[in-house]
Amino acid sequence: QKEVEQDPGPLSVPEGAIVSLNCTYSNSAFQYFMWYRQYSRKGPELLMYTYSSGNKEDGRFTAQVDKSSKYISLFIRDSQPSDSATYLCAMSALNAGGTSYGKLTFGQGTILTVHP
Amino acid sequence: DSGVTQTPKHLITATGQRVTLRCSPRSGDLSVYWYQQSLDQGLQFLIQYYNGEERAKGNILERFSAQQFPDLHSELNLSSLELGDSALYFCASSFSPGGGDPHFGPGTRLTVT
Numbered sequence: 001q002k003e004v005e006q007d008p009g010p011l012s013v014p015e016g017a018i019v020s021l022n023c024t025y026s027n028s029a030f031q032y033f034m035w036y037r038q039y040s041r042k043g044p045e046l047l048m049y050t051y052s053s054g055n056k057e058d059g060r061f062t063a064q065v066d067k068s069s070k071y072i073s074l075f076i077r078d079s080q081p082s083d084s085a086t087y088l089c090a091m092s093a094l095n096a097g098g099t100s101y102g103k104l105t106f107g108q109g110t111i112l113t114v115h116p
Numbered sequence: 117d118s119g120v121t122q123t124p125k126h127l128i129t130a131t132g133q134r135v136t137l138r139c140s141p142r143s144g145d146l147s148v149y150w151y152q153q154s155l156d157q158g159l160q161f162l163i164q165y166y167n168g169e170e171r172a173k174g175n176i177l178e179r180f181s182a183q184q185f186p187d188l189h190s191e192l193n194l195s196s197l198e199l200g201d202s203a204l205y206f207c208a209s210s211f212s213p214g215g216g217d218p219h220f221g222p223g224t225r226l227t228v229t
Contacts (some may be wrong), residue, residue, distance in 0.1 A: 034217060043118065043206055043220035044159070095188065102149055102210065103172050104218065106159040 006107025141209030
């Protein structure tokens with residue numbers, strides 16, 4: 001079983017829809033959570049990161065973490081064709097000093113297409 | 117643009133050969149990470165350097181090695197290449213050794229024929 005599971009999709013939605021992307025994890029040491037967006041043949045681009053359970057909002061994006069269920073989500077409101085990409089969740093453990101270890105464990109990525 | 121640069125963008129080589137991938141971190145970042153992305157394995161952490169020293173090691177093969185130089189750029193050396201080494205290789209950087217939120221470069225696409 002992989003430490004991080006992510007539904008690969010593909011997910012196809014109409015423009016303006018609310019998109020929900022999800023990951024589950026099994027390693028309770030994971031405390032730092034990130035979402036990356038990757039366009040075809042490009043490097044992953046950091047969208048959101050959070051340490052804590054609950055919601056974090058940034059523009060059209062909301063990251064949600066439920067540590068008790070080991071479940072994280074990314075919501076995209078008013079989705080646009082330019083949001084079409086692969087979305088990757090990533091996580092890392094915290095060291096004794098309370099900062100993240102550098103090693104990220106990634107999900108497989110969800111391919112999202114937003115059609116006009 | 118993340119500020120992380122990688123060269124070359126593409127590399128085509130034959131089995132058994134050796135190649136070197138280069139990475140320059142964002143200005144001010146001291147940590148460099150190398151990741152491999154393949155269709156079947158996804159993004160896999162290889163190795164991390166912080167200010168010239170190896171910090172963490174992941175699923176890096178013995179045929180692979182890396183180093184970080186005093187000017188903080190890093191090189192990933194891949195030797196005795198096999199067909200299965202064909203992948204995208206990404207470098208990422210962050211300020212702290214703890215990683216925080218690593219920013220990724222554009223990657224080097226390696227094709228082994």
